[in-house]
Amino acid sequence: xxxxxxxxxxxxxxxxxxxxxxxxxxxxxxxxxxxxxxxxxxxxxxxxxxxxxxxxxxxxxxxxxxxxxxxxxxxxxxxxxxxxxxxxxxxxxxxxxxxxxxxxxxxxxxxxxxxxxxxxxxxxxxxxxxxxxxxxxxxxxxxxxxxxxxxxxxxxxxxxxxxxxxxxxxxxxxxxxxxxxxxxxxxxxxxxxxxxxxxxxxxxxxxxxxxxxxxxxxxxxxxxxxxxxxxxxxxxxxxxxxxxxxxxxxxxxxxxxxxxxxxxxxxxxxxxxxxxxxxxxxxxxxxxxxxxxxxxxxxxxxxxxxxxxxxxx
Amino acid sequence: xxxxxxxxxxxxxxxxxxxxxxxxxxxxxxxxxxxxxxxxxxxxxxxxxxxxxxxxxxxxxxxxxxxxxxxxxxxxxxxxxxxxxxxxxxxxxxxxxxxxxxxxxxxxxxxxxxxxxxxxxxxxxxxxxxxxxxxxxxxxxxxxxxxxxxxxxxxxxxxxxxxxxxxxxxxxxxxxxxxxxxxxxxxxxxxxxxxxxxxxxxxxxxxxxxxxxxxxxxxxxxxxxxxxxxxxxxxxxxxxxxxxxxxxxxxxxxxxxxxxxxxxxxxxxxxxxxxxxxxxxxxxxxxxxxxxxxxxxxxxxxxxxxxxxxxxxxxxxxxxxxxxxxxxxxxxxxxxxxxxxxxxxxxxxxxxxxxxxxxxxxxxxxxx
Numbered sequence: 001x002x003x004x005x006x007x008x009x010x011x012x013x014x015x016x017x018x019x020x021x022x023x024x025x026x027x028x029x030x031x032x033x034x035x036x037x038x039x040x041x042x043x044x045x046x047x048x049x050x051x052x053x054x055x056x057x058x059x060x061x062x063x064x065x066x067x068x069x070x071x072x073x074x075x076x077x078x079x080x081x082x083x084x085x086x087x088x089x090x091x092x093x094x095x096x097x098x099x100x101x102x103x104x105x106x107x108x109x110x111x112x113x114x115x116x117x118x119x120x121x122x123x124x125x126x127x128x129x130x131x132x133x134x135x136x137x138x139x140x141x142x143x144x145x146x147x148x149x150x151x152x153x154x155x156x157x158x159x160x161x162x163x164x165x166x167x168x169x170x171x172x173x174x175x176x177x178x179x180x181x182x183x184x185x186x187x188x189x190x191x192x193x194x195x196x197x198x199x200x201x202x203x204x205x206x207x208x209x210x211x212x213x214x215x216x217x218x219x220x221x222x223x224x225x226x227x228x229x230x231x232x233x234x235x236x237x238x239x240x241x242x243x244x245x246x247x248x249x250x251x252x253x254x255x256x257x258x259x260x261x262x263x264x265x266x267x268x269x270x271x272x273x274x275x276x277x278x279x280x281x282x283x284x285x286x287x288x289x290x291x292x293x294x295x296x297x298x299x300x301x302x303x304x305x306x307x308x309x310x311x312x313x
Numbered sequence: 314x315x316x317x318x319x320x321x322x323x324x325x326x327x328x329x330x331x332x333x334x335x336x337x338x339x340x341x342x343x344x345x346x347x348x349x350x351x352x353x354x355x356x357x358x359x360x361x362x363x364x365x366x367x368x369x370x371x372x373x374x375x376x377x378x379x380x381x382x383x384x385x386x387x388x389x390x391x392x393x394x395x396x397x398x399x400x401x402x403x404x405x406x407x408x409x410x411x412x413x414x415x416x417x418x419x420x421x422x423x424x425x426x427x428x429x430x431x432x433x434x435x436x437x438x439x440x441x442x443x444x445x446x447x448x449x450x451x452x453x454x455x456x457x458x459x460x461x462x463x464x465x466x467x468x469x470x471x472x473x474x475x476x477x478x479x480x481x482x483x484x485x486x487x488x489x490x491x492x493x494x495x496x497x498x499x500x501x502x503x504x505x506x507x508x509x510x511x512x513x514x515x516x517x518x519x520x521x522x523x524x525x526x527x528x529x530x531x532x533x534x535x536x537x538x539x540x541x542x543x544x545x546x547x548x549x550x551x552x553x554x555x556x557x558x559x560x561x562x563x564x565x566x567x568x569x570x571x572x573x574x575x576x577x578x579x580x581x582x583x584x585x586x587x588x589x590x591x592x593x594x595x596x597x598x599x600x601x602x603x604x605x606x607x608x609x610x611x612x613x614x615x616x617x618x619x620x621x622x623x624x625x626x627x628x629x630x631x632x633x634x635x636x637x638x639x640x641x642x643x644x645x646x647x648x649x650x651x652x653x654x655x656x657x658x659x660x661x662x663x664x665x666x667x668x669x670x671x672x673x674x675x676x677x678x679x680x681x
Contacts, residue, residue, distance in 0.1 A: 056486075057509040058408075126527075127534065154477050158520050158531070241484035241521030243513075255520045265523055269387040269486025271512055 030287065037281035039274055048281055054243045056266070056275045063278040065259065065285050067247040071160065072258040072289065074249050075235065076228040078164025079171055083228075084221055086168070087175035092205055094176075095183040107180070114173035122237030125166045130157035130238060133165060138253050153251040158240035161252040166234050171224035178223060182216030183209055215301045222297040229290060232260035241265055259286040346376070348632045353382040354389015354402030355488055357543060358611045361424050361653045362402070365644035369636060377632055386488045387512060393418070393614045396622050399633050401614040404488025405512065406591035417617040419587040419671070421664050422610040423640055425576045425596070425654040427544040428493050429567040429607075431532045431552040434459065434474065442467045444558040445500030445598070445606065451539060452480055452497065453504060454518035459537060474537065481531050481540035484521025486512040492609040493541045496597045526550075544572060545652035559606045560598050571605035572654040578604050581659050587667025588617060610660070613637060615667075620674045630673040638668055638680045 040063055041048060051064015090110060094103055138155035145151045186209050194204045210217065240255020247256045257265075259282050267279040352362075359381065366379045382388075386403040393401030394415040406420055430448060432441055447463050450456040456463060460473045483490045494510035508514050522528045525546040532540040533552055544567050547554055556564035565571045578599035585591055596608040615637065616622065619630040641664045645655040656664070668680045 053515060055515040056513050057511040057515070060509055126530065156479055156520065157535070236484075236523060237527070241523070242516065242519065243484075243521065244515040244517075246516060246518055265484040265521065266486055266513055269385040269512055271387045271390070271486065 030284075033280055033284040033287060037277055037284050039277035040281045043274065048278075049285070052245045052248055054247075054262075054278075056270070056272070056278075058272060061272075061274055063274075063281070065262075065282050067244070067249070068257050068259045068262045068282065069285065069289070070249050071239070071247060071256040072229055072260075072286070074160050074252075074256075075164045075167055075239070075258055076225055078161065078252070079167035079228040080221065080225060081168075082165065083168035083171040083224060084175060087172050087220075087224070088179055088210075088217070090172070090176040091179035091183055092209075094180050096201070096205060096209070107177070110173050110176050112173075113169075114177075118170065118231060118234040119237075121166055121170055122234035125162060125234060125238040126158075129166065130162050133157060133162050137161075142253060149250070150252050153253045155253040156240070156255070158238055158255055159253050160239065160249060160256050163235045163239040163256075163258070164252075166238055167228045167231060170231060170234065171227050174227055175220045175224040178220035179213075179217050182213040182220065185216070186212045218297070218301060222293065225293060226290065229258075229293065230260060230286070232264045236261040236264050259283075259289070346628075348377050348629055350377065350379045350400070350629070350633055350636065351382075351398045352379065352400040352402060352613075353384060353392040353398045354614075355386040355404045355611060356383040357386075357404050357426055357488055358402055358424055358653070359383040360545065360651050361648055362640070364647045364651060365640050368647065369639050369644070373639065374632065374636070377636070379636065385486065386491075387486060389614070390415075396616075399619075399622060399625070399629075400637070402611065403614060404609065404611045405491045406594065406612060407614070408592060409590070412590060415614075415616075417588070417621075419615045419617055419667050420585075420591045421587060421613040421615060421637060421641070421667055422591075422656065422660045423613045423637075424645075424648055424656065425572055425608060425610050427567045427572040427575070427605050427608045427654075428489055428496070428541050429544055429547040429552070430539065430555040430557060431529065431542045431547055432539045432555055433532050433534075433536055433553065435536055437471055437473075438553050440468070440471055441553070441555040442558070442564045443555045445496065448557070449497045449501030449504040451478055452482070452516070452519065453501075453507070454480075455503075476537045479535055479538040480516075480519035481528050481535070481538050482516050482519055482521050483513075483523070483525075483528060483541075485523040487525075488512065488609075488611070489525065489541065489543050490514065492595075492597070492607065495595065496607045499597055544568075548652050557606050559602075559604055560600055561602045561604075563602055565603060565605045567605050567607075569649055569652060569654055571603055572608050573657070574601050575599035575604035575606070575608035576610075576654055576660075577601070577657045579657060579659060584659065584663060587663060587670070608654075613640070615671060617670065618672050618675070619678075625673070627673050627676065627678075630671075631678050634668055634671055634678045634680050638665075641665075641668075642681075 044051065044063060048064055050066050051062065052066055053062035053064055055062045094107055098106065134155055134157035138161060141151045142155050190208050190212055191204055194208045235258055239257060239261055241257055241261060242255040243257065249256055263279050263282055270276040270279055362381055366381060370377050370379060386405055389401040389403045390407065390411060392398045407418060412418060430443060447456060457477055458475065459478055460475045465473055491510065491512045494508065494514050498505040498510045508517065522531050525543050528540045529542050529546050529550045529552055532538050533550065542552060554567055556566045559565050575596050578601045579596060584594060596610065598606045599608060619625050641656060641661055648655050671678055
């Protein structure tokens with residue numbers, strides 16, 4: 001009896017230590033980012049957030065991360081816009097419609113997409129996808145809809161749009177497999193009830209299944225967004241890596257940067273303390289954006305959905 | 314019985330382990346102890362350095378092991394300043410403040426490289442001619458079309474397309490960018506006043522890619538693009554390169570020969586010694602009919618008295634100095650096959666004097 005208790009206690013302490021270390025690493029991380037970016041924040045203050053220059057030339061230093069914040073939000077936005085409907089389609093098809101013989105191999109395939117290293121997506125984007133996007137999407141859009149600011153400019157293939165498309169492919173496995181689990185968890189009694197009052201398949205999915213699982217699906221989308229915001233390698237390879245005012249998004253078809261790609265490009269060879277500090281500052285902004293997204297998502301799930309009722313928890 | 318046999322087995326195992334350790338210590342170690350040297354820095358000379366290291370440690374000094382970590386010039390300078398490595402490598406010479414942070418640092422030019430202007434124009438694989446100011450205007454965004462009168466005037470034998478120019482630059486901090494932007498600052502007043510020079514700059518237009526090979530890949534796969542690439546990468550990737558006008562008025566293609574021609578234009582006197590600042594030494598726009606205009610030396614950094622580095626002793630210091638001596642002499646024979654130019658005689662002389670001045674605790678070190 002006593003032996004049992006000590007074992008339990010030991011396990012309890014062990015798990016507590018592991019949980020504490022996760023929190024500790026996050027705090028340590030934030031602390032390092034804050035102390036590391038002190039130099040640049042002291043020098044530029046609030047204009048570090050709103051500035052558009054990124055000039056590391058000695059004697060002309062000026063650092064502002066606004067173009068990269070916008071670049072991060074823009075590429076992630078494109079990724080969600082394209083990736084989420086596709087992922088939901090995959091999830092609905094797999095659960096509600098696919099015959100069993102297709103279901104299993106297809107689920108594996110979608111999950112396998114998550115196992116492809118991001119550098120492979122980047123290489124494929126750089127050598128293959130970029131030309132398809134350029135020839136079949138960007139140039140036609142630019143020719144016919146060029147009067148819309150979003151589609152203006154001179155398409156080149158290495159730009160926000162291509163980066164967004166690569167990201168949309170990369171978030172599909174996450175969003176699709178989590179949504180599939182959520183839809184799978186919707187009790188059959190809900191479907192049966194809906195059918196019994198004469199609903200069509202589309203109506204059942206639209207009004208009952210998706211509505212019942214919406215908080216879970218929203219969680220899946222947030223997971224995908226998290227991946228899109230933080231993705232570095234693949235984005236760096238296809239986004240065109242412009243700096244300074246040249247990276248301010250004015251159209252989808254221009255080179256730009258996200259916060260992760262900015263850091264990946266410059267940090268390792270930053271020669272001066274102020275430049276190094278500026279990259280760490282960009283890291284701090286990225287951490288804050290990720291935190292804000294997570295907090296907002298949490299609030300939405302707990303407040304909005306629960307209030308409306310009918311959500312799975 | 315069971316336990317005694319277990320104990321016996323354990324005893325035998327222990328005896329074998331102790332025996333082999335003792336045996337190794339008595340008979341296994343080589344007559345001279347293994348010496349390990351550490352270096353870090355620029356990636357540009359890395360293929361050349363690796364070749365010299367392999368040849369030297371397998372054919373000449375088999376008791377020597379040399380580890381070189383190529384993490385970029387900036388990393389080379391900081392590792393050297395913090396005395397984490399025995400030698401550092403950098404494309405850009407130390408600035409005044411960097412020299413202050415690393416007192417008694419010596420510059421040893423080790424090899425010479427060139428930066429090519431690579432382009433991709435359908436149906437035009439050779440023969441494009443450019444001048445420095447035009448290259449600056451292209452990267453500034455003031456010349457935006459391939460059939461701009463400034464370009465067509467130089468290339469009347471070519472039919473240049475009416476198409477926008479896509480410029481490609483390095484997005485990571487790099488010694489290549491440092492020398493390319495220094496060249497543009499030298500030939501263009503506008504470039505100098507608006508962008509300036511450094512290992513990374515705020516590019517007014519264009520697309521960035523990380524590393525020489527990614528820039529090469531982007532230029533070769535993207536029509537109507539132009540970029541700058543280190544000579545070795547350009548030659549190995551068979552990228553189309555432009556001939557650049559040099560101060561003599563000739564249009565010169567980048568090659569080993571034109572790089573060497575530029576390197577030989579260095580004055581025979583008036584160059585700094587290894588212990589002085591090399592900041593103002595450059596071979597940009599070198600005189601000489603056949604000299605290519607964007608040519609740069611790359612440096613090994615050593616301390617004048619090697620005792621400042623932790624773990625250094627006379628034996629290790631001797632090995633280090635003799636290895637560098639090899640790099641600037643016999644090692645130079647390995648350079649051309651890897652597309653690096655050999656050091657001109659005057660730089661070798663300066664290097665020899667520098668290496669002869671190195672001491673360990675005030676004691677001179679035999680250099681060869």
